Amino acid sequence: MRYTLSSDGKLNLTLRITEKRGDGYHNLVSLFLRLPAMESLTISTYKDNNVREIATTGHIVIDGKNIVEKTIECLESKGWSLPGLHVALAKQIPPGTGLGAGSGNAASFLRWARLFEGSEVTSDILEKIGSDVSFLYSRYFLSLVVGKGEKSACRGPLPPMQIVVAIPGWGVSTSLAYAGVDAFYGVDKGGSFPCNEWTGLAEVEKIYQSLLRGENVGFLPNDFYPWLAEQHPEYEAFFNECESSNALGYGLSGSGSSVFALFPANGKPVKLSQFEKMEWIQQILFWSDDR
Numbered sequence: 001m002r003y004t005l006s007s008d009g010k011l012n013l014t015l016r017i018t019e020k021r022g023d024g025y026h027n028l029v030s031l032f033l034r035l036p037a038m039e040s041l042t043i044s045t046y047k048d049n050n051v052r053e054i055a056t057t058g059h060i061v062i063d064g065k066n067i068v069e070k071t072i073e074c075l076e077s078k079g080w081s082l083p084g085l086h087v088a089l090a091k092q093i094p095p096g097t098g099l100g101a102g103s104g105n106a107a108s109f110l111r112w113a114r115l116f117e118g119s120e121v122t123s124d125i126l127e128k129i130g131s132d133v134s135f136l137y138s139r140y141f142l143s144l145v146v147g148k149g150e151k152s153a154c155r156g157p158l159p160p161m162q163i164v165v166a167i168p169g170w171g172v173s174t175s176l177a178y179a180g181v182d183a184f185y186g187v188d189k190g191g192s193f194p195c196n197e198w199t200g201l202a203e204v205e206k207i208y209q210s211l212l213r214g215e216n217v218g219f220l221p222n223d224f225y226p227w228l229a230e231q232h233p234e235y236e237a238f239f240n241e242c243e244s245s246n247a248l249g250y251g252l253s254g255s256g257s258s259v260f261a262l263f264p265a266n267g268k269p270v271k272l273s274q275f276e277k278m279e280w281i282q283q284i285l286f287w288s289d290d291r
Helices: 068-075 100-118 122-127 133-138 174-185 195-213 225-231 235-242
Strands: 002-020 026-046 051-055 082-088 141-149 150-153 161-168 251-253 259-264 281-288
Touching: 002 100, 002 133, 002 195, 002 251, 026 100, 026 133, 026 281, 051 068, 068 082, 068 100, 068 122, 100 122, 100 259, 122 133, 133 141, 133 150, 141 195, 141 235, 174 225, 225 235, 225 251, 235 251, 235 259
Parallel strands: 051 082
Antiparallel strands: 002 026, 026 082, 026 141, 141 150, 161 259, 161 281, 251 259
């Protein structure tokens, strides 16, 4: 039998790192926005339980073990009896973009496995696979996320928007980004990040309420951006264009490398051609919510 599934991604509308934990991970406060149907999976089941194959399609190359393989191994370690499988991933998003495409693949596979197996996906499974998987599995459209990313609370929807995401020609691995941002803020030498959890939560609430009212919020805070901007000053041109185009808000997603802009759905049409002059942009993603 063959099953075809859509796979979502996410934007970090805001991202504040509040502390580096004793276990080496980081706690954060972030406002996550779902990006629907960014990629897709096709799952074929076989009677031979020894069949196990993950195939990527398109031009995206993934180094090491794919997160769907990790998900299958995690479920089987919990006693799930999955059949023989072939999973074809229609990858559109390169790794290191901060858009959660891999986590979305895992979340989509988990939803299928839950229905196929008739078992519940527990929080320890979600946390073991990856920090963004909990949000993408939840089906929340907008969520306040704290901790490592495993704790999320649904927020009400924002007004209709047009969303532009620009993917550059470079990627940023999560491990490199956190090492870089730790050094930038000097947290291993007694330094600290700009916000603690309480100030981060207050900031998110203020931004959320402004977006609900359709107000321009300008550049959206992300603690990775000052470190990344030193290496890639090209970002400034994108944000300047967003500002002159009267975007509601704009910023960096996750630990990079993608940047985004939010425009009112009932406002002036977005002129996508304005971004083509920026040769460092390799791919543009666009969503229009004009309900």
